[in-house]
Amino acid sequence: MHTARTRGRRAAVVGLTALAVGLGGVAVGLPAQAAAGDPTDGTLEWGFRQSFRNYVGRQTAALPPIGAVPVGQRITVLAPAQFDVDGTPAVPENTATPNETLPYLLPVTGGSVTSADDLRVESAGGAVFAFPSHAFTVTVTDVAVVVSGGVGSLVGDLSVVIPENNLGYTAGTYGGDDVVLGTVTDVDVTLTAQSVTVSGTGVALTADGAAALQNFLQEGAALDDFTVTADRESATAPVWSPQITVSKTSGFDPAGTETVTVTGTGFDPAANLATGRPPVANGQPTGVYVAFGRFADVWRPSAGAASAARPVTSQKWALPEPSYTQVGTDYPSQAPALVVLQPDGSFTAQLDVKAAAQTTGTYGVYVFAAGGAAANAAQELFVPLSFAGDLDVDVTVPETPVDPGAFSWTVAGSGAVSLGTATAGDAAFTAVGALPAITVSDTRPASPGWSITGSTGRFASADGTASFPGSRLGWAPHVTGSVAAAGAAVAPAASGGLAAGSTLAFAPAGSTSGAVTAGADLTLSLPLDTPAGAYSGVLTLTAVG
Template identity: 50%
Template sequence: MDNPSRPRTLRRALATVLTGALFAGAAVLGAAAPATAAEQEVEGGELLWGFRQNFRQYVGNQTAALPPIGAVPHGQRITLIEPAQFDPNGRPAIANAPSNPNETLPYILPVSAGSVTDPDNLTVQTAGGAVYHFPSHYFTATVKDVAVKISDGVAQLVGDLAIEIEPNDAGYPEGIHGGDDIVIGEVASVDVDLDGDRLTVSGSGVTLTAAGAAALQDFLQEGSALDDFTLSTTVADPGPGTPASVAVSKTSGLNPEGDTVTVTGSGFTDSVLGTRPPVAGIPAGFYVAFGKYADPWQPSEGAPSGNRLNGPNGTAVKWVVPQESYESISTNFPSVANQLVLLNPDGSFELELSVAEALGGFTAETGGTYGVYTYAAGGVVHAPFETATPLAFGDATDINVTVPGGTGEPEEPETGSFGWAFASQAPASLGTAAVQGANFVATGALTEIVVTDTRAGGSGGYSWSISGQVGDFASGSNSFGGGHLGWTPKLVEGGASVTKGADVTSTTLGGTGLGASSVLAQSNAAASARLGADLQLVIPGTTPAGDYTAKLTITALH
């Protein structure tokens, strides 16, 4: 979450570390059938909404602020996430509040993307949000990137909603709760006015859902009244364009041990602007990925990111962007340059995906359908970029054989397999950084990685290595390099053949850091193991405050 904080404090220095390709995190791949001819995109506009007036009053007044922390200064109690603005024409919860502008005003949330099929079926996404700081009541709550969704005439507000609860003795469960793409509000009455190219949506009787109450750990109860809202935007002329489409060179009878497929696409002509770094304000492009996705998986349908599982490394995900974005990302974020593919001016592209290398992240128990999927990048939800091409591996109609080189006695067949996985779904968190001398320092631990290696027979000589590399940390328009993070590898379990990698120190302390690929552990024989690492982030004390997030790419060679 982008979470501005008090000066000299970094909130959630490493909020989430994900495996897989960089920048495939919260807005991970999504796909849907290409847009129909009746679907029209929206351009510009704004959502006028204030979440909940009584909540703004409660936080803005710091009602019953508890010692010894007490109330934080005015102007720091409710802060905005760009590009949101306070609505000067909205109703403040505190008359004549000393902050300027009045921090208890509702919000203007700019429209970032959306599509309209008809007045009863539409999705309009906004960017930005608000952060509610109440440390004496142990919490910081965030609401952002809210979308107005109407399906068959039923309206909802969907967005990112979370609460961070500090350590306390009041019985509140500490940690970060909530997440992305939560149905926040049910709308009792909605009025949609589509007049020519002008769309206005007004909603009233908005109430907090059970999912929203759970995200806030019942600081607000299910059914609590939320503010009414008004959305206004312009429906763009769809023109005679061709819907986006994707073709894959081989879709059945795939060999899981060695196939690479060629993916081509056309009709990706929309210039959708990104809402987060490194493509904020420039064409965001889209991802092309090999994955195993469960229905529903489309971001435009509000599917959770857990329904979209990608292969375990960058070979499974490519990022297709036009020339402008390609140059900007390559220059400013070189760590992801190997994932980039250039989108041609006519909206076409061609790339290769290694199915064999990507399969290591899946098991027979992993739900969903194997396929090549595309979806919008850069924090954008954009249905026309969502496509799915199912893939099938060898079946009864296929005969696959591999003939090794050389002659002589037949080799003993290899049995068993190699694989790895995180022990839980939250690979790492560094909490809140603290001041140490001239630097900020935050520490934590990598969730253990479980390596399962049951290979035997064959030609022998099995070995493996597990390495990690961290991309840039980003919070809004601010960022710093992944090299500021270091680790101390740990061998939790493993035989004599398994050795841990060397300690890696932050570049702030003169080390190489994890901005470059570093070995976590390795083995010179087939061996299962359980790996871990202590993490230390050291950054200059001049680093701007914010919620910084980076992505960790784990690479397994075997």
């Protein structure tokens, strides 16, 4: 937030530093990603304080000579926030209760969840309360719902601007970022794997909030109750890669019986669902059969082979829970043949190896979907076994040499951008500049596509006493060459801008190989009351390819 200063125009010297930390030529300044379970999309329903909205929205007791400002200018929302109309039809401007006295819908932008007692759900946008005849403009933005140790609070950016006045108020700008606005008497959290909902009642203004408001509202004043509901980031699905190993594969006595140990890994325990045929309950996973036998050359169920192609000499059944317990309980005669398919996709089974009656086919350990489930080619595996006197024939098929190509990108110059000295206009300071040339090379024969995005954080003065949000920076991307396309232009704004992240350049999947040069014209726009000084920030570029 800005400190108080006169409205005399001053030049603000602004610098922009590009973060240039290379990660294998693929990503620079890779931003933190949402962890599994963290809040994503959702809405915070809140209105700050109903009586304050009515007071400002109706311009109660507006003082001359300024008087009441027009409807529509009293309370405004900052995108992406919206008024919570809730189906209410538009209200005429000459009514005593205009639409701008309504509460707000604030989109959820992120946060973190450790448990129902420790979480944070963040939102974007906010509201501006303008009452010039009473000498204040209050801005509340970026409100977060915080629960720590089971205790709830509301945290947000609060700015209170008091101009020169004859009402006895000290002119200046008060408040700051991440102010604890309210304490919550009763907080209710509903937490599932897919969503988080937090409701708070008995919300009271804190001492810090009252001080920023210059005691227009006193500490303990009631703020509006709130509800926030957000989706949660899904955990990354495990990658299942079924494999089996056999403790011994050759030299078996054709006249005897020997036991081998089969170890399986990477089998999806949730696959192979029963379709109504016993013994596994309908809809439950059936696991896999682990068998020794002399199977036909075409034996796989996925290839249409009938069960007669798979004459079994010895067999175990790897079942996940709860199917393992259900089958063993309902069909006790099956229990000796059952082994557990663990949640991590592993199992261990013992099989007896002995010569079979048939004279054709290949001896081996075979694995395939069990219990009448549909064929699953990914879980059809085979390890050949041989008896003493058999002749093993081996061959190695080399990989066909293929140039895999490569994806790389470089940033020209020193990795820094100077926007020079901002120029004062009628409504704002403006500074312009340009990104250094970014060269992208993609020689992969079947490119999956790539993109480069950028985002900015806050800019801070050299002495750390002042700052402004990264949303004040915008850009107009451009590219050369036909391989890729430029992202959309983003204008600087009070919120949004490059703080929300934007695409610089991209190439869709299947793009032709080649090189492209990307860049962007940068524009910074600042309020005229920005404190003078040299500022710097970070523009983070991220490449995914």
